[in-house]
Amino acid sequence: MTQHAQTALLVMDVQNGIAGRYMKDETTLQPFRLAVDAARKAGMQVIFVRVAFSEGYPEAGPRNKMFSRLSQAGGMTVNDNSTQIHDLVKPQPGEPVVTKYRVSAFAGSNLEVILRAKGVTNLVLCGIATSGVVLSTVREAADKDYALTVLKDACLDGDPEVHQVLVEKVFPRQADVMTVDEWAHTLV
Template structure:
């Protein structure tokens, strides 16, 4: 018997504002609501940095620009979970310092404490947090499901290739609606 958790990754103000798809947000919302109805833990993951950016190396091409421009600190509005899927009392909000939900966070500790063996992935961006988390979770022997319409990427072709050709090698890829139906 599997013990799943739903990961809601990088659905935070500063990222959702760049991917304003109502379809994607609706799919994430339906997934969160279904998980709650079925007593499946919902874990929110966000990216954020400490004041002064001690976690960011100048060698990190992606994040060093953030340190230069400012913003994205853990208290910044951009790093807060988007209003469309606010965590309920007792639902963890994990802060990560890299692309993968596991990198520098306490996610694995929470999953092991709850005896979670299956991860259901949602998030922005498909080529970022979803890909990195899927790969690391597969290496950690978690069973994986990816909700294709509850993930989004700036490049629709990259999203398609990942969902159709890459992710199925390590995960079951299905829509949020199909996942909700599978819960019974």
């Protein structure tokens, strides 16, 4: 068992249909790539989380403002290219890809079962968007008593001001917030 066996890096919603909306070029995802590389090098569990829906969108209720629009527009089903993990952070064999049906990484997924089975008590979070999956997962994971770290430069949001408020004022109440480089140096 490695020194980091109780820690998992969650790479959340870094999938083609979401990452593509935020990417200026391939350097946009470089912090995510560096985080994944550092976790693998340290022998840490890397878990990928994506949002996707079954054909016919049975999980998207009409009262859900965000997902009911998606079901009308089409796409984002489990087999669509848009829901596959981006090639720049592609999972390796043995690294789980968890499918969720809501914003939080825990919502409707088997993430908690995987974490329990692997004895994980510490989560390192990165993802797209800071105000979406990262915020929802920080809140839920904190309520589930996980120790949390958020990698602020491996979180993207369409609103830079919202991102800044979350990583500087909201997340520190429940998580350690650091850059990928700062975090990677703690793994040595």
